[in-house]
Amino acid sequence: MYRLGIDSGGTFTDFVLAGDGDVSVYKTPSTPDDPAQAVKDGLALVADDLDTDVPGLLADIDIVIHGTTVATNALIEHTGAKVGLLCTEGHEDSLEIRLGHKEDGHRYDMTYPMAEMLVPRHLRVPVGGRVLSDGSEHAPLDEADVYDAVERLREADVDAVAVSLVWSFENPSHEERVREILAEELPGVHTSFSVDVLPQVREYTRTSTTVVNAYVKPTLDRYVERVEGYLQENGFEGQTRYIQANGGITSSEGLRERPAYAINSGPAGGPAAGRHLGAKFGSEDVITVDMGGTSFDVSLTKDGSTEIRKDFDLMRYRMGLPMLQVETIGAGGGSVASLDRGVLTVGPESAGADPGPACYDRGGTKPTTTDALVVLGYLNQEELLGGRMKIDADASRRAIEGHVAADSQLDVESAAAGILEIVNKNMVDGIRQVSIEKGHDPRDFAMVVGGGAGPAHATGLADELGIGRVLVPKTSSVLCAYGEVVSNYKHNRLASYPSPVEAIDPADLEARFAELEAEGVGQLRAEGIDEADISLQRVFEMRYRNQIKECEVTRPATEITDEWLSELREAFDERHEELYTYAEPETGVDLINVESVAIGRVDPPDISGGLPTGDDAETARVATREAYFEETDGFVETPVYDGSAIPVDVDVEGPAVVEEDTTTIVVNPGWSARLDDSGVYELTR
Template identity: 50%
Template sequence: MTSTRYRLGVDAGGTFTDFVLADGAGQMRLFKATSTPEDGTRAIADGLAQISEALDKPVSEILSNLDLCVNGTTVALNALIQLKGVKTGLICTSGHEDSLEIRLGHKEEGHRYDAKYPPAAMLVERYLRRPIRERVLADGTIHTPMNEDDVREACEFFRAQGVQAVAVSFVWSVSNGVHERRAAEIVRELLPDVYVSVGLEVFPQMREYTRTSTAVVNAYLGPVLGRYVSRIENFYLDNGLKAPVRFYQSNGGMASPKVMSARAVNAINSGPASAPQAALFVAKPFGYRNLITVDMGGTSFDITLTKEGVTNVNKDIDFLRYRIGTPMIQVETLGAGGGSIAWIDPMGLLKVGPQSAGAVPGPACYMRGGQEPTVTDANVALGYLNPVSLLGGRVKIDGQASRTAIKTKIAKPLGLSVGKAAYGIYNIVNVNMINGIRRVSIERGYDPRDFVLIAAGGATSLHIAALAREIGVKTVLVPKLASGLCAFGQLLSDVKYNYMAACPMRVDKHANLGRVQQQFERLEADAVAALAKEGFARDRIRIERQLDMRYTGQVHECSVTIGSMNVGADTIDGIREMFDARHKALYTYAEPDSQVEIVNIESTVYGVLDQPPAQAIPPGVGDPEVVVKARRDMVFANGHDIETLSSPVYDGTRLGAGDLIVGPAVIEEITTSIVLPPGWRARLDQTGAYVLTDES
């Protein structure tokens, strides 16, 4: 990457679309545009116009000088949340049409014994699940040959019903996939315009229900994401882009447009999945490797935990009530964003969210027709946010509208002052976020006091000090790029594909470990060939192996990362010790004398890209008081009450390395505002990160 070349990360969120442009000299620029869910190219065009104006270069020249253009999207997530996928059919083994509803015989965790908890909406209606007479046994033996006429009749039925996507999933196809592959071949032949999702291609591992559900989710979302990917790619190419377009996946890596369209299920958590990569980059100069990254945007609050530099990855989980087997960065998501609406329940109690005002109509202060008080309105009323404009003056707001909405809907009904009502909203959303942080830390055996908080998202820095104080964290890092941290994280990532296979085997003296090694080598040969087609030389391809293992008789397995280690008689004892240690870390106990078995294998394959150089900001002004641009009355907690303090507002764009700010105060960057309550300090590091410490 030369000084004349650029890299562009674009993260399309529910409220704003973030753009981070990096050049070869280490300079990072952040831009924001209002998201346009109905047509993502409009927001991208807006962001590119801002970049063009800032660089005084035409959009075509900027795009032609990009080494990398990567896009994160919420299209698949929103389609699943709103159940706006396509009409989907399922071809399955006869007798297994109801596996989606049986759901392994129980409800999701937390609702297992709740008789009133409603069933999940089915992505494939019952009449669109067509049984096929075929049967493969667990050892791969064909018990009943596939009746191809059943498949053809299903295709004719799907055509008559206007089905746009078909999922194919047969029992024990992971042991012998000949039936599943032939069925998919027939579907593609008879329904050439229909999206086909094959369980053996999407999730080729053990667990029939998980494989079927994953294939169905992929089919349900595939055409929606495929249209989006095609539209975005064509937009860039039509405007002068020469470099490959990449899209961000839930597994924390990039993919080509072709792979993204074929694996729509991998885009569900596309946005927040890049935050841990950015957090590690921000924390590296300080030597921190235990990180909790929190991202508060307009509609949601996302939390990820990184321990010793490794972020947890989930497989085989219920996400939005649908079982998904493919790897996803472990993200805890709450309905707690700047647009979260405050309301009073029938008991007269103040609540916040999960309903959101979103981008339209947005908070009351946005002057777009919103009448309900939101978290953003509370921050305006508390004096934390500029009451006149945001985003460096690009977005005009009406601070009085925030106070009026809070007074009318919350303060007056509860008999409170506007200040107390606003602080109540602020405090409640903080409690909701703290509970989420505890779920990813304390409930998984981690003490949050051993971690550093990393702020991401435009609204996070308004709350981060209060969150840290409540959970006992003494150090917080807030990068200047916080509100676009996910877009920045995309620029730091590699192309990443997961190649999986089932390989059930008891580990004893009779185990054919050579079969496991051969499976790995077969997967990796396919992976290397795929990345070679994308232009990666062999020395730019990195491979990491995992084994899903369990004690014989257990229901669930856990993943053991073995790096590039081969599997054989000389390594299996070491692998067994790694499994015992992993099991103990997850479940507090190990059984080193019990027999273990391998269930699945996985090779994670990376196409490695060079990271952009780190930026270095110039020294500070020495006396930060010279960059105070205003004073505002701000409301802070004082024991069990609140107090109003006249506090300085610092122009963050004029601060430099080494400048120290003491609370109470607010630091206004262009795209975020950092609230420092009394007792907190912020020092701007040369890396462009504010280091917040609690001195109280």
């Protein structure tokens, strides 16, 4: 039986079919106007390659794991639902007040426009009644207001309703009553409640997240119904799962309950792949990079856990749900190089897939990163993708000559080397954002490289950062889809627990976690996870007294005692010093929020074996060509190897170029590459 990973991207939808001892990679053009069609097209492509039909293919698959961009696209393109908001009277404008300032980076820019409101002012309806911060009821819910709001929203023909009442996470009774009324009065309308989506302190963040959840919910529901309906029509009897922004997979029921977890979930498969591959090579500390045609994604995993972020602006909308910290910058194979008042820049403008880099011969005339790689001899001068894409190397030279070299008084090769240096610097800056700026030394990490363009830059990036080990899987061009195949289940349950650490009652906090953990474990069991494969983590958001921002401390789920709380306090001091270079052990510490993380372990398929064997890489050598390396002060005759013929456990010494069907690996001087029987190249100094 196989596992099928499906990752929907802006240009291509990727498929990874993995079974014991075998993994196959497929790509089909994405269909933005009808995203589900790309899934159908891809299944037909895979079936045809295996000489069967779609029902025959699905009969041999026991689980499909899907990463979809439909929720993200709905938010980016503002094509989500027509949403109404029920909120506590006097709080109708919290979405626009936005805590009194603009997003980070634009706080003092008076010309920066307001974000488009997902709920227009006339659909933000106040409701009387008030719960206080201690959970007591100051004024009962005004049900007449709720029924009036229902009439207004019914007349407006809304698709979804978000409900966020002040301090509801301390006492959910008012939201629960609103839930009952909406179920009776608006049975066909999608609803989202803050007590379900984000039951934590901070009213603006909670309201914004609940609104976003409501905004994308109908779109995601329709998409899931179409995909799963197609699978069922073709006889699929296995499980369908979805990757979430927290890096774990869940059932369709779990995702449809909290569709906001689907937003920005596309890159989340990358860190899962990085964590899995790093563990195979004995490293729980990995930096995962994924360079595609338009962007460069980077994340950091420490001790087997990827960095998480909360309470941040995503596409200009505040989100409070835990999401993997995947930094994205405009540095891809299609990033355009240009001169800005005599200064060479690369990106964020991209040539994309159409027209694409000049060498694609699809009408593109601007020089890109890919064109620089062609001129420098890293990429095949005639074809890519195993011969399926022809390359015009002369077009790359003309583009760089006409747009960069001529005006900078450089020769074409020097201009291309400058483009490479700048794009590498941009990517190094992105890596530093998730490593050095978070208190981590990148030299302590292995680097896992994905994307069709990433492996050509891998050893150059590693040299810049002092990283000594780089892992490049043969599936690097579909890294996120591969990550979906090896991802674990993951469910986050959130709550507020404001208290000075020294005043916490251990039994009370333990009981609160027991409630959260029961929810997460219950969902895992419903998804078919055995008790032996379930593990729990506990996350504590803490801060020094009178600070504004918290930092997180993650601990295993062990019994909370007074001694344990003292250790938690010490762990917070250590984490604060790691992040900010100082700690204040004499200052009081407050616990603000808690989170339970329930993880269901999945046994990944064993894909080792089936690769060529032998004693000499020369059997895979197919050519030599001139390639540029800074270490050699220019061009040097460089051997080129056919990746499909390279034997396992044989060293390929740099400088060298390894050509795989969907990517090219550049081995810089001073590096060597060795292919593992799992299909992963280990590059070391």
